[in-house]
Amino acid sequence: MRATAAEESQSGNLVLLCLASWAIPGAGHLWLGRRNKGLVFLVALPLMFAVGLSLRGRLFPFDFSDPLVLLEALADFGMGATYFLSKALGYGAGDVRAVTYEYGNAFLVVAGLLNLLVVIDAYDIALGRK
Amino acid sequence: MRSHLLLLILFAFFVSLVFAAIAKDDVREQIRYGGAMFAGFVVSAIVLGWLMYPFPL
Helix, strand or coil: CCCCHHHHHHHHHHHHHHHHHHHCCCHHHHHCCCHHHHHHHHHHHHHHHHHHHHCCCECCCCCCCCHHHHHHHHHHHCCCHHHHHHHHCCCCECCCCCCCHHHHHHHHHHHHHHHHHHHHHHHHHHCCCC | CCCHHHHHHHHHHHHHHHHHHHHCCCHHHHHHHHHHHHHHHHHHHHHHHHHHCCCCC
16 A cells, blocks of 8 residues: 555654654754753753763774674764764763773763663654654 | 762763653653652662672672
8 A cells, every 4th residue: 555645744754853853862852842851851961971971981983893882882873963073073082091981981872872762752752652 | 070979870860850751741740750760770779889898899
């Protein structure tokens, strides 16, 4: 069965919504009119990510030879534009000698994973499930 | 900041805040849910820390 033009337009909007929500934490919720939630995500997640960077955590490379590093890289990648901006500005090299290195990694990884949860939440709201 | 406890509290705060905002819509429920999660994080970390205290490294 072929999708109608309205259904295709809606699925296109959903993809755009998810991409926006991934790229800018909270953007999806702001788009859907959930202003308070969107602002909470917009402030909390980049701040958590910045704390991770300030603790000398590392933005892991996509190393397919090491599954754990790859998983951490995927989690970091979950932060969207903040991830690319940090890379471009030269942050996230990581300092394994720093006492706070592992704490920094935990903040970075969890911030990325939480943003992916936020994307799923925005998707659910857009579909009317919430 | 190098304090393990303060970093744990900061981590618990961020995670509880985001989870409460995702899981609940009403502000009162968010505060209750987020507060319970935050307390759970901190108390369980302290209890586990003390339970591990007798074990040598």
